Amino acid sequence: MTAASQLRTATPHVVTFNQRPHLRVVDDAASSRSACAHCALSALCLPDGLADKEREEFAALIFHHKRLHAGQALFRAGETFNNLYFVKTGSLKTVVLLDDGREQVTGFHLAGDVLGVDAISSPTHPSEAVALEETHVCAIAFAQLTRLSQRVAHLQTYVQRLLAREVVRDQGLLLLLGRMQADERVAAFLINISKRFKARGCSPFEFTLSMAREEIGNYLGLTLETVSRCFSRLKSNGVLSVENRHIRILDPGALQKVIGARESFH
Amino acid sequence: MTAASQLRTATPHVVTFNQRPHLRVVDDAASSRSACAHCALSALCLPDGLADKEREEFAALIFHHKRLHAGQALFRAGETFNNLYFVKTGSLKTVVLLDDGREQVTGFHLAGDVLGVDAISSPTHPSEAVALEETHVCAIAFAQLTRLSQRVAHLQTYVQRLLAREVVRDQGLLLLLGRMQADERVAAFLINISKRFKARGCSPFEFTLSMAREEIGNYLGLTLETVSRCFSRLKSNGVLSVENRHIRILDPGALQKVIGARESFH
DNA sequence: CGCTATCTTGAGTAGCGTCAAGTCATGTGG
DNA sequence: CCACATGACTTGACGCTACTCAAGATAGCG
Numbered sequence: 365m366t367a368a369s370q371l372r373t374a375t376p377h378v379v380t381f382n383q384r385p386h387l388r389v390v391d392d393a394a395s396s397r398s399a400c401a402h403c404a405l406s407a408l409c410l411p412d413g414l415a416d417k418e419r420e421e422f423a424a425l426i427f428h429h430k431r432l433h434a435g436q437a438l439f440r441a442g443e444t445f446n447n448l449y450f451v452k453t454g455s456l457k458t459v460v461l462l463d464d465g466r467e468q469v470t471g472f473h474l475a476g477d478v479l480g481v482d483a484i485s486s487p488t489h490p491s492e493a494v495a496l497e498e499t500h501v502c503a504i505a506f507a508q509l510t511r512l513s514q515r516v517a518h519l520q521t522y523v524q525r526l527l528a529r530e531v532v533r534d535q536g537l538l539l540l541l542g543r544m545q546a547d548e549r550v551a552a553f554l555i556n557i558s559k560r561f562k563a564r565g566c567s568p569f570e571f572t573l574s575m576a577r578e579e580i581g582n583y584l585g586l587t588l589e590t591v592s593r594c595f596s597r598l599k600s601n602g603v604l605s606v607e608n609r610h611i612r613i614l615d616p617g618a619l620q621k622v623i624g625a626r627e628s629f630h
Numbered sequence: 631m632t633a634a635s636q637l638r639t640a641t642p643h644v645v646t647f648n649q650r651p652h653l654r655v656v657d658d659a660a661s662s663r664s665a666c667a668h669c670a671l672s673a674l675c676l677p678d679g680l681a682d683k684e685r686e687e688f689a690a691l692i693f694h695h696k697r698l699h700a701g702q703a704l705f706r707a708g709e710t711f712n713n714l715y716f717v718k719t720g721s722l723k724t725v726v727l728l729d730d731g732r733e734q735v736t737g738f739h740l741a742g743d744v745l746g747v748d749a750i751s752s753p754t755h756p757s758e759a760v761a762l763e764e765t766h767v768c769a770i771a772f773a774q775l776t777r778l779s780q781r782v783a784h785l786q787t788y789v790q791r792l793l794a795r796e797v798v799r800d801q802g803l804l805l806l807l808g809r810m811q812a813d814e815r816v817a818a819f820l821i822n823i824s825k826r827f828k829a830r831g832c833s834p835f836e837f838t839l840s841m842a843r844e845e846i847g848n849y850l851g852l853t854l855e856t857v858s859r860c861f862s863r864l865k866s867n868g869v870l871s872v873e874n875r876h877i878r879i880l881d882p883g884a885l886q887k888v889i890g891a892r893e894s895f896h
Numbered sequence: 897c898g899c900t901a902t903c904t905t906g907a908g909t910a911g912c913g914t915c916a917a918g919t920c921a922t923g924t925g926g
Numbered sequence: 927c928c929a930c931a932t933g934a935c936t937t938g939a940c941g942c943t944a945c946t947c948a949a950g951a952t953a954g955c956g
Contacts, residue, residue: 460801460802460804460805462805462809463890464890466805466809467809468801468804468805468808468809470801470804481794481797482794482797482798482801483794484790484793484794485787485790485791485794486794486798490798490801491801510786510787513786514783514786517780520776520779520780520786521751521776523790524750524751524789524790524793525751527750527790527793527794527797528747528748528749528750528751528752528793530797531747531748531793531796531797531800532748532752532756534797534800534801534804535726535734535736535748535756535757535800536726537804538726538734538736538800538803538804538807539726539728539732539734541804541807541808541851542734542807542848542850542851543728543732543733543734543851545911545912546911546912576933576934576935577934577935577936578934578935582808583808584808585807585808585809586912586913587912587913587914588934588935589912589913589914589935589936589937590911590912590913592935592936592937593912593936593937595935595936596936596937608920608921608934608935609934624729624730811943811944812943812944842901842902842903843902843903843904844902844903852944852945853944853945853946854902854903855903855904855905855944855945855946856943856944856945858903858904858905859904859905859944861903861904862904862905874902874903874952874953875902
């Protein structure tokens with residue numbers, strides 16, 4: 365069963381990631397040992413191809429649930445690396461830092477995404493993760509995961525896949541930052557977000573962003589003003605409806621055309 | 631023994647990566663089964679912390695040596711993924727592609743570097759690798775490496791480390807493309823190359839680049855003209871000596887300052 | 897030796913950044 | 927509940943960085 369099929373609901377008209385009544389998410393820390401089996405996100409978090417018993421062993425490693433307020437850090441650059449994190453509800457940004465204080469947002473992470481993989485096989489986190497809104501995460505002790513993966517070959521593949529996905533994701537962003545114009549970057553960002561909302565069973569054409577213009581701009585290598593101007597242009601072209609952070613994609617084809625790809629939108 | 635100490639030679643005055651008489655590299659394909667033990671690069675390629683016997687098993691997976699001319703591809707995007715590659719001599723660039731033909735160079739790879747890690751846990755290569763000059767590589771069958779790593783726990787860590795390094799490397803590039811000015815990017819590029827030459831026992835202050843201005847520009851998200859102008863500016867400031875692709879870093883401190891203290895230049 | 901690819905340099909310009917002013921949304925304390 | 931403060935966003939004017947286009951120099955290669 366794919367993550368998307370398990371999560372797909374009767375698509376609500378307007379959805380943000382903190383308001384998804386159809387997803388039953390287990391919040392009770394006391395029951396966390398067996399929580400994964402009942403968690404609606406398990407298909408996203410849990411590795412494929414495990415026997416039931418191994419699945420349980422994996423789930424047993426998830427040892428606590430953490431709650432973050434908007435602006436609160438899940439981990440900071442330089443902190444010792446102990447856990448990987450699964451986003452349960454809410455969203456976060458990951459940021460890499462330059463000595464002189466400059467920052468680059470390297471990603472936005474929604475429910476079901478995994479955080480902290482870039483710290484694997486290094487003692488400390490090279491980047492940091494900050495919640496964009498009220499956010500809940502599950503933590504899994506990486507040392508224990510490594511120990512378990514020596515018995516369960518599938519788990520090796522699982523960790524490798526997490527890392528490889530991260531590499532490919534970063535390469536896409538390199539392409540965006542190195543070769544695309546402002547309009548294209550913004551369009552690519554919206555299309556990416558749209559696809560990810562869709563994969564989570566939410567409407568791909570109407571959603572509320574959890575990040576500020578400045579964070580979008582930083583992510584895309586632009587200033588907040590440029591992002592705002594691109595939004596306004598898409599708005600006046602009838603491609604989008606923009607009301608603060610609430611976005612409606614009115615003309616998906618036109619949005620796709622901005623980045624020059626000839627494939628269909630979804 | 632570290633890679634650097636094994637490779638360090640009586641630092642030659644001028645070194646390119648195809649002219650390193652002090653490095654004994656085994657080229658004979660017939661003897662490749664046991665070649666690693668005698669290869670000067672083994673400290674760079676071979677995983678740490680293996681027992682002698684495991685080390686031999688690992689070396690036995692390296693099944694052939696491939697020779698590439700300048701401009702020849704080691705693998706193309708979309709080709710099936712079978713092997714990881716170690717650069718023995720020469721250098722390559724890795725490139726990611728956009729549908730419309732635009733390209734982004736994501737890295738330059740020197741002797742001792744590993745190629746193809748971004749394809750791990752996917753059926754095909756997401757990027758492609760092209761030789762910048764006459765280049766020799768060793769190939770290692772990834773499927774066999776995976777099989778061996780189920781017995782040898784160290785090898786799991788080894789593959790994870792390869793992947794994690796790639797993620798961190800890409801994040802550094804994201805910072806460069808998203809937040810740095812042209813002259814900072816060029817300085818960062820030169821400092822990076824300089825460090826890597828040094829780690830290989832070559833002079834960090836005098837070297838010959840194997841890539842064209844256009845490839846540097848593409849890598850840095852700039853045009854070749856901008857790269858050329860940055861080089862010229864550094865030259866007229868007495869920081870560099872530039873004769874085509876032959877670079878001498880005359881004032882390393884000033885070069886470093888370009889990245890940090892921006893007001894000291896121009 | 898001539899051809900081609902590569903590189904440098906200049907002139908003009910477009911795109912995006914900077915600065916600034918103003919609007920709007922949200923939250924807070926009176 | 928309102929007044930106010932604060933942060934978030936939009937829009938305009940202007941300037942600068944880096945791109946484009948073009949011409950010429952140089953190196954490398956057959």
